[in-house]
Amino acid sequence: MKRLHEFDHDSVHRLISDEGWDRPMAEVTQVRLSASQQAVFWGLRAYVVVMTGVVVWAFVHGAIR
16 A cells, blocks of 8 residues: 555546535535334334343343353
């Protein structure tokens, strides 16, 4: 792997320009979710809580034996 000082400055600048890394990123705005989307996300949160409980329960019961 080359060190940074071993790269040609012009080729690095050309890469940055070609890839668009020198332009500002698009603005990010908050989006309002619909009721069904919110229900899905709350369901996912409940799933994560239940699965975390199952893993903790299994770990505790497996560690005792």
